[in-house]
Amino acid sequence: MQLNNAQVVIRPRNPWEAADLGIHFARQHAGLLLGSMAILLSAWLGLLSIVLYDYPGIAGLIFWWCKPLYDRLPLLIVSRALFNAKPTLKQSLRELPQQLKAQWFASLTWRRFSPSRSFDLPVTQLEGLNGLPRKQRLQVLSLRNSQPASALTLVGFHLEAVLLIGLFGLLFMLLPPEVYANWDWRFGDWLDDESEAHWLDHLSNWVYALVLVVWEPIYVACGFTLYLNRRTELEAWDTELSFRRLTERLQRAAPLALMVFALLLPLSYSPSSQAAALCLPPSLNSTPKAERLLSQTLTSPAAQTSIQSILADKPFSNKRIEHELKWGEDQPKPKSKEERGTPWWLKYLIESWKHTSGIAYVAEVVLWLLVLTLLGWLLWHYRRWLGEFVGRLQNIQRPQRQRPSTLFGLELDSQSLPADIAGSALALWNSDPRQALSLLYRGLLVHLLDQHQVPIKSSHTENEVLGLLDQQQLPALYRYSQHVTQHWINLAYGHRLPADRVIQQLCQAWRTLEARQAGASSATPREAHA
């Protein structure tokens, strides 16, 4: 980069002035910029349109998504043109693949929606920085001028929309009304004929490409001038340029001054010195160290020795020794054993690692994405199993957690029940038949809750409890429960008393049930309370 060759006046500008300079610059090189962009975009969109003819929407999306890559061509031209090395169309297109290769993946993925795209691009493309250095560099650069760069992107977005709508409007105005009289104006469904609709969608892609041909170079040039401006501020390019100009001016003046000096030199010499210069043998006069005045009392060697001795003494030489304590930091440390012993291959790996941290970062992101995708897939694949597992866990826990203490107004606490339910029911039967049946029913409910974990809730009616029990696949218990419930409902809601033998049968059945339960598990709660 030769600052001297800069085609613009380099001086600190305010951001808007800098952006304006970019527009001016783009206008100056409009032919090359528009031409190269038109060639690049038409080739790319043409390819997309052919490959994805049936999916014009996808072609348009891909074309739009790759926008950051198109920026590199105008930047290549603009950056060269600034320093008076404007490439030809052919050169710029030939160099393009090289320019596209650098960090293309980052540009199309996590940097795709960066608002200061045009401002960051020179760092990536011209300075060739990547990873941490790029980040640090951008941090420094973005302290100023990054906000205008974001604003520039926003303006660009609106400008693109305006141009696009304007172009569509223009096309529409040129159509005779008969053509669009039958159009259905719903989005994406303009024409009945499928193929014609594709054609129209492709046309809209091309209109967008036309907008990009015009706007993208301006956008990139503005971003570049903002970047230049920031660097001018940071690195004091204007001052450097002034110095360079000064140097140039002096260099131009130097031969003249030398000539004048040479012309004036003979006039300033005295005749005696000229004579001495001419008379003395060249060998004697060649060096100042040569011994002279050898025929005089004080020869030059004697004079030099006495001068040396005088200079070595006071007050010319004033030597003294001072002692002070110093921290050992300043002295270079002897190399530790490990460092000396570091094998060359490890050093090489570490060095290469430093340079590949960007790739490592990408790999890390990709790996994490893979892990998350795998996890999501596993959850999705085993969702039914998980649901059943969780459901079963809840089922197991519910009876213990949500065990109601009263159900249908009956006390369900096992301690509120007598030890021998059947005996108590029979004893109560003659005096209070309702209470007797209630006792049996309550005993059944406690049994269902405690022994079989039937998830009974307060809102369940008697028949619903039976329904729940039916799912438990316990035929004997179900039959007994059916009888008890039936008689209980008849008594409670129908006020119908069962016959005496019925209560005896029920009590007998309950005892059988209890005995079977005791046989099955040696410690039932009933027995524990007994």
Added chain:
Amino acid sequence: MSETAKPTAKPAATPRQKAHQLLQAVRGEINKALIGQQAVVDDVLCALLAGGHVLIEGVPGLGKTLLVRALARVFGGDFSRIQFTPDLMPSDVTGHAVYDLKSEAFHLRKGPVFTHLLLADEINRAPAKTQAALLEVMQERQVTLEGEALPVPQPFMVLATQNPIEQEGTYPLPEAELDRFMLKLAIDYPEAADEVNLVRQVTRSAQADALEVSQLRTLLQPKDVQILQKITSELPVDEQVLDYAVRLARATRTWPGLLLGAGPRASIALVRCGRAHAMLRGGEFVTPDDIKACAAAVLRHRVRLSAELEIAGQNLEHVIAQLLEQVDAPRL
């Protein structure tokens, strides 16, 4: 309504058993015509026994109209049908006075409401003023024409149908009108096996694609229905069961997910419907299950879902099911 019988060990009364047998026959006959919709048929019979009106909602082609035609066929009384259209006038429903040139006097021409069974087809297609023409006759069982109150024949039952998906050009029923329907039934697609039966039967029929009701026997006369209704209304209801019905209706008023709760008509409908349900299953008294079984149909059109739940995509059926899960069953 709230009778508490003394505990007795008496066997069931015979008329009830007879009534139950008759109802079973009616049910079987209607199910012959309307295949795979047993639950809806039961609910319609419940409404008939309880003397209420029914609003049937379902997508086209599920046999809403067929159900009513089959009921009309099995029930020997009068049947008339009004197709509700946007230009239908209230006088087209209730009737009006016409001037007779010969006698030079006004004569009352009674509208189609003067019947036993009235099918109001696609009721939400008529504007609110025409829908309102049914208000009086549904509640009071009478029509006021030219200042004269004319009673409609007994038993009287309105069966209205509406389509839930087409909302364009329809007029949603006002709350007052909805409240007068005892039940709102949602008719759904039949089961696979039932549909196979249905298709077999329809394709065998002489008519193009309609199920015939002409072969159904007439089993009920208007008088029989009145007797059945009387027997039903005499079924004993325990205080606790009655209390449960009232608690259910009251719970809708304070339920967090509901903007509008059900009024006292809902409690009344719950108990009457519970009686009919008990009658239909051959019970001698009403149990909490009877109330619970018809609670959804009774409450669904009387409550309105709050905006938050509606935005959250919650279903009214789901909220009612939650409510039934939370309200305690009767305590003794």
